[in-house]
Amino acid sequence: MAGNGDEPAVSARGLSKSFGRLRALNDLSVDIPRGVTYCLLGPNGSGKTTFIRAIVGLLSLDGGDLRVLGEPVARVKEIYSRIGYMTQHKALYPDLTLQENMEFFAGLYGIERSESWRRITRLLEMVNLQEHRNRLAGDLSGGMYQRLSLACTLIHEPELLLLDEPTVGIDPRLRQTFWEYFDLLTRQGKTVLITTHLMDEAEKCKIVGYMRSGKMAAVGSPEEIKRLAGLRPCLELWLKELEKDAAQLRAEGYELQICKGVVQLRLESPEQIKRVLAEVTPLDMRLKEPTLEEAFLRLSEAS
Ligand SMILES: Nc1ncnc2c1ncn2[C@@H]1O[C@H](COP(=O)(O)OP(=O)(O)O)[C@@H](O)[C@H]1O
Ligand SMILES: [Mg+2]
Incomplete structure (x- = not known):
């Protein structure tokens, strides 16, 4: 489709989704521009994960209009190779080694062998797991598993990264490395949509979208959010x-x-x-x- 590159990475208008009587998304509208780190902030249960699941088409919306990388969300599966999604839950193969898990994902995306080897090496270095290449994923500690998940999410160099609490259980030094990597990705024009409960991380984002009760209550740079809150x-x-x-x-x-x-x-x-x-x-x-x-x-x- 012509002009897709000019559209926001994600464009949502009036999204609604209820689970029984609970309105998880309540007339949510937001544009997430390309090439930025965008933080979804908000109390537990405010709808952050639900919104991300809607973006990847894992949720049937009750209403509203949602476009992802210029495509209607109904067609999002056709552009999965351009999206990376890291969930809050375990999604890797416990009985494969780190290397094998990554090879598996590289294979899914049709990345050829020498290229996949190069990327696996670089990503395992980024998450500081290169020495554990041959360990089983099921034997990793929580933080190590989280790091491997991130590496797997990045293997196909997605344009749009959806990271749901990716730094839970990660030590500060490595979190710093992650953020430097996210900055690198946005400099390449990629979009990083991230949820976190850590304010120092939210502070690093170009835009913060503060969610409350299934909608955007405040959107802006970290400085603007402070002003909007009356501070x-x-x-x-x-x-x-x-x-x-x-x-x-x-x-x-x-x-x-x-x-x-x-x-x-x-x-x-x-x-x-x-x-x-x-x-x-x-x-x-x-x-x-x-x-x-x-x-x-x-x-x-x-x-
Ligand atoms: N599949 C589901 N079935 C029932 N309720 C759900 C489901 N998914 C989410 N919810 C509810 O929707 C609300 C928003 O959840 P969620 O998007 O996970 O919030 P957050 O990620 O901001 O903590 C919560 O009250 C949660 O319990
Ligand atoms: Mg969540």
């Missing part, structure tokens, strides 16, 4: 004449509180810093950005 940076001031200076700032209309002898002033814009410093001369100061975790808590309260 602002805070200027902390250590003042010599605490009460007097605080009173003066309040009189100027600044919103502030005093916590353990430190003035915490809510900033509406970065330019305000200069104006504050024209009023008072602090002994020390620090700019504190709100965290995504605070935004997450705010957004989950505001239902």
Whole structure:
């Protein structure tokens, strides 16, 4: 189809899906652009996995319009070779070795032998499992299994990667390696849609889609999400004449509180810093950005 490359990687309009009386997807609309890391964030049960399952066509929707890599979802099976999906559950062969599991997936996608060997070596290195090549997948620890799953998901170099909590049980150093790899993939124009409960990971994504009760409650860069949640940076001031200076700032209309002898002033814009410093001369100061975790808590309260 002409023009497919211009369409978002995933485009959803008014998706709905109920399980009995429970509305897992409730009029969900979102565009996931190509070439970005996109994080689906949200409390347990907010519909993240259901949405991903809908994208891979494993779920019959009650309503709505869903397009994946420019194709209607009804035809998504025809473009499986362009999609990589890592589920929250075990999906590999326990009685095959790591090498054999990867060869199996490479074979499914028709990757020729020398190329598949090259990719297997590179991916096993990326997930730091090269020494375990000949072990049975069933003998791996949870974190190692997770790493092998990711390697298998990447073997056919998919354009669209759907990763449902891929870093559960992975140590911080290796998570860092994963993220560097995801960045590399997006630089090649690939799209990484990922769910995680780790805020430092969400913070690394270009776009965060915050889901609540089966729909998108807030979408934007991590910074935009914080603003949407009503959070602002805070200027902390250590003042010599605490009460007097605080009173003066309040009189100027600044919103502030005093916590353990430190003035915490809510900033509406970065330019305000200069104006504050024209009023008072602090002994020390620090700019504190709100965290995504605070935004997450705010957004989950505001239902
Ligand atoms: N196959 C299913 N049958 C019944 N209920 C389901 C099924 N799949 C998901 N749900 C329910 O739908 C809601 C959304 O689930 P899910 O998409 O797994 O949430 P998340 O991944 O955000 O934690 C949950 O309340 C879950 O229990
Ligand atoms: Mg889930």
